[in-house]
Amino acid sequence: MSSKILRIAALAGDGIGPEVMHEAIKVLRTVEKKFHFAFEISEAPVGWAGIDAVGKALPDATLALCKRSDAILFGSVGLPGRDPTIPKEERPERAALLRLRREFGLFANLRPVTLPKALAHACPLAKDRQGDGIDILVVRELTGGVYFGEPKKTEKIPGGHRAIDTMVYTTQEIERIAHVAFQAARSRRKKLTSADKANVLENGVLWRDVVTQVGKHYPEVTLEHMFVDNAAMQLVLRPTQFDVLLCENMFGDILSDEAAALGGSLGLLPSASLGTATNGNTFGFYEPAGGTAPDIAGKNLANPIAQILSAALMLRHSFGLNDAAMAIEKAVARTIDAGCRTGDIFNPNEPGVHQVGTREMGEAIAAEI
Ligand code: IPM
Ligand code: MG
Numbered sequence: 023m024s025s026k027i028l029r030i031a032a033l034a035g036d037g038i039g040p041e042v043m044h045e046a047i048k049v050l051r052t053v054e055k056k057f058h059f060a061f062e063i064s065e066a067p068v069g070w071a072g073i074d075a076v077g078k079a080l081p082d083a084t085l086a087l088c089k090r091s092d093a094i095l096f097g098s099v100g101l102p103g104r105d106p107t108i109p110k111e112e113r114p115e116r117a118a119l120l121r122l123r124r125e126f127g128l129f130a131n132l133r134p135v136t137l138p139k140a141l142a143h144a145c146p147l148a149k150d151r152q153g154d155g156i157d158i159l160v161v162r163e164l165t166g167g168v169y170f171g172e173p174k175k176t177e178k179i180p181g182g183h184r185a186i187d188t189m190v191y192t193t194q195e196i197e198r199i200a201h202v203a204f205q206a207a208r209s210r211r212k213k214l215t216s217a218d219k220a221n222v223l224e225n226g227v228l229w230r231d232v233v234t235q236v237g238k239h240y241p242e243v244t245l246e247h248m249f250v251d252n253a254a255m256q257l258v259l260r261p262t263q264f265d266v267l268l269c270e271n272m273f274g275d276i277l278s279d280e281a282a283a284l285g286g287s288l289g290l291l292p293s294a295s296l297g298t299a300t301n302g303n304t305f306g307f308y309e310p311a312g313g314t315a316p317d318i319a320g321k322n323l324a325n326p327i328a329q330i331l332s333a334a335l336m337l338r339h340s341f342g343l344n345d346a347a348m349a350i351e352k353a354v355a356r357t358i359d360a361g362c363r364t365g366d367i368f369n370p371n372e373p374g375v376h377q378v379g380t381r382e383m384g385e386a387i388a389a390e391i
Pocket of ligand 1: 116
């Protein structure tokens with residue numbers, strides 16, 4: 023497309039973040055050359071890396087960089103074992119990740135789970151439950167619900183404490199995420215399953231009503247409501263019934279990890295967190311769903327594919343570069359087909375495959391672009 027400079031804030035974070043980010047940047051640089059784009063990729067610390075550098079999980083300079091960027095490519099943050107004296111409000115999960123979601127109004131979280139045919143063995147479900155393949159898009163509301171509702175506190179009471187979290191949703195918050203989910207379903211297999219707890223929660227009743235109302239604008243999409251406990255069960259019993267799965271924040275947190283396991287490995291799952299489009303541009307935050315994986319960090323063992331596919335989502339959703347996004351996705355598919363496997367997706371009984379490290383996987387994908 024144009025020679026416009028696309029500004030990317032690359033925040034690698036902790037654990038395996040730096041290693042997988044390195045490979046994603048390698049792939050982006052390859053795409054940049056091939057398609058004649060101009061990327062300005064600026065790296066900055068976040069998470070424990072931010073605390074180590076300047077004493078804050080989200081350093082002011084990092085936030086300022088994000089604000090002058092067109093998109094954030096994020097690694098992962100949070101090392102549960104580190105420094106328990108740092109209060110929870112200042113730890114990376116809340117002070118960096120949740121803060122960024124809130125700060126940029128990233129209410130729509132898209133987590134596409136697909137099980138590549140070549141990796142059927144990595145899926146924990148029996149073959150006959152995998153049908154013709156698993157292909158689910160989890161659409162998770164990301165800035166509301168019990169994660170952010172007030173009051174949120176722990177107070178002393180006689181004999182101990184009382185912890186309070188508040189689940190709260192407005193009609194408008196449900197409407198805007200429902201539109202995102204219906205639009206996604208319209209461009210896929212035209213089925214939307216909305217998970218809620220309408221049999222117990224006030225929030226669930228409102229959620230179901232509002233999603234039903236929004237659905238009237240999308241007559242071509244089949245809408246189904248499912249209680250969230252049943253949805254958790256159906257995901258393992260008959261995952262092929264799902265196309266788009268819409269959830270509020272916490273239910274989406276839980277179900278997206280469950281769905282991710284069906285895709286063979288958390289190391290394969292990218293995600294996009296989007297805000298409202300302004301002047302046709304959608305600011306977005308792109309991160310692998312897998313987390314910091316401290317046990318394998320720094321050992322050239324992590325699978326960089328989720329980070330690389332997150333970069334592809336960034337090209338598509340924030341920059342409108344669908345061809346380049348597809349070039350990355352196809353390169354990943356070809357690399358898997360060619361038998362390249364990081365440890366998480368390696369099965370020694372599979373013929374024609376070889377185990378590689380993080381760097382070799384990144385290089386192989388870049389070479390396929
Ligand atoms: C996720 C993560 C985060 C969440 C944590 C790290 C705060 O689990 O993105 O799914 O709960 O949203
Ligand atoms: Mg989670």
